[in-house]
Amino acid sequence: MKPGDVKKGGSGLYNWGNPTDLKHMHEEQGDIPDSEEDVEYTEYAHAQTPSPTKSTFISHEPEYWVFDTLEVKVETRTKVQEVLTQQSYAVFVDWVKQLRRPKLHSVIFARILQVSLDKPDSDREIIWGLIELLHSAKIFTQKEIRRGFDKIYSQVSDIVVDVPNGPEVVLDFLVRSIIGGLIPSSVILRIPLSFYNLGSGSYVLREIKEKNQVLGDLVETLQEAKLLIIDILKEYFATGVNEGVKDYLKRDLNILYGPFVIRKAIELAIERDNREKELCSRLLGEISGICQPNTFVEAFDDTLRNIRETSIDVPSAPELIAKFIARAMADDCLPANYIIDSELSTIEENSIELTVLLQAQRLINHREAYTTLQSVWGPQVENLNDYQRQFDTIIREFLDSKDHRNAKECLKELCCPHYMHEFVRKSIKLVMDKSEQDQEEVLQLILALKREGVILETQVQQGIERIEQNLGDLRLDVPKADEILGKFKSQLQ
Template structure:
């Protein structure tokens, strides 16, 4: 045995489920539940079985009707009571030697949103069972993950909950990280989850659970392009966790470049070749857009729409799950993040990037999640939802002529209202730093035949815009140059145009 290896090569000993590649006790399910085109029947049928009997009879779970309105109560449940009840039902499996009581209880809940919580709690309870009870424990977990009792989404969310509570779980089961990773590996190999689930493992759990060893048998083909040549190689998915920090930095940089240029080709090509990182791309795109202007938010929504054409539907769900569950931290940095996320969520549903029932099936981690989901629901329930959400980030500018018309409107409103702040915000939302010389030209020409008070307003506005970084210094200089180039024409209407321009330059430099 090499230093650091699990006992028996990871295939036995206390708190182990058998080797990840040992399929002797594993029943392969031919139907790929993780196929993005797979849809479960409204009535889910599985068999109630006994550990001591080969007889079985069909049991049916009927889908719950969706509500027509949403309040906080829709998501709330008694965590302590469910925690206690789950433990009791799991213990019954071991004392009575049958899964039927557990299945009947699960069926009686009629709340799919509890499934990931129950899955996570069930795993936690089975961790402290004796070695002789592990066969029964594995049978129960196999039933949850492969018999259509829980969906792949339920299981993936369940593992996410386990990772978040790992420190608490390790108090009673110090070997929990290793056991959980072996369970994850078996679940992926058995096709109840896809390989993308592996890179969702936090680095802390991966290291504590000896992930480089436990996850060694979970592999996937990855595509790379070097000097225009497309290469395919098989990699150990767990190894990607060791470089996930660098990968996230690369994704963040690509998205920043996209917001600067508006060209999505780089992000799309990267995601097409690295679909395993699709949910990270979605999450980072939204997180980076939270404190940006509305133009970038619109670019983010459009990027999500493009990504939906190349990624499996569940990839988008995973990305928004991560955003939702991390919203409490995001709100600390961007106080209005909750409202913004609800708009991204509603827009993604309208754009068919997320399933229409995502809000109903979403799960919460804290109260902020509920507020976001209710806000998104309210945006979607109106008759005009499609039209209004298509412009949820405001009117979008796509041509130079549109910019010119908007500049003209801003200038007219400024002289009418004298509201500098409003003009600054309108220009900021346009996010066209490299075309602001046109605005400078237009407002300087417009003030030529106005009084000194309005002249001072223009000077103050241009100074404020430069200080805030809305208009770059070179754009102001270029705008003034263009006015100077047009002085001869301006002088026909304003004979003292040259003097006014000179005076404005002095004021701007003072």
């Protein structure tokens, strides 16, 4: 029998058994609520946290975050077997509720699918009924089910060894979940080609369409779409104009690529200067009106999942991603409970993912989180006037503290190598009416910045030439302007 054929006794696409029997089983056990109002929704389940701009207590103790997922997997298999032998969902539902650990739901869901792979069709039909119940009773959310499928994809090598047609069975469940409204159709784009191309996977997905487009076909052209998105993002970082990104997402079905756009923007930004990081955070805020919150959750899930590979090229990636998470929460791009609800916080103690999440939580819990996070990538500058104000502040603070290192770091954070001639001009002009000691301090600062490559020789030359062009005006306020400039010129050149 080919995938998609109606089985004997079935009533629709991808049926493993007679749904009438399932309905009877539900009614007999009293498992299906009559309406959403009848569902007892315990306080632990997916509770919303306070606004990210307000301090929220989050325990940093390991037992709050870390769980024995192996034990949960073993218990899940046992409970699924009880469902099949007792023909009742009640025990399984009660067990999940008593766990009071929503962040483990994706682990449990993935395990349910894995257990079903080597079962006969009649058992899979019962297991599908369990999944439907867990979703309709608001125990398993759309996000947790999507995360569960992601976990299954990563186990493809083990699956095909034990169950050669396992990928087809998983995709059967995926199609049912989409048709049943448990997850959006866009999750098809999350299927790795290594999974999609096994068996009759692509055939199973033919029924899922958006605007007459078979979404399975988009999986095969995903790499081309990704290359185009990278080009659009690079243009955005070069120009600072986000219309190209926004227009792309609004076109046809391109919104389905939203998670990749967000993730790739972050990955490109962390390899660049603070200017690009700030542009990335602003872009996320701009497209939050186009992309749904779950799109951002998917993107940051993927960013965290790839963090080890990213850290190979960018060792500071964990710290930077923590800042992106906190900034996105402050900008209302990510849900306020993203950190608490993240499945990746259940990984072993001291994992990179857990470190990133806790660091992001500390940033968002800061008393002035919103104000602080708006400048998490350094001072916000738009034009030369903004740079001039920042230069003025840096120079004045330097004269008070004489802290060469702080001045250097502040200049680096501005990410304006092409404007350093203006810093030279501003520095010399500002100390012309100061003491000789202040003039010497600024001279030594510029020399140090020149030695370290923060300021280039040509920029020093250009800054001095700018002062020479205005010496006439400077003499009115500083009679010794020529003498002071000559001292700087001889030392710097």
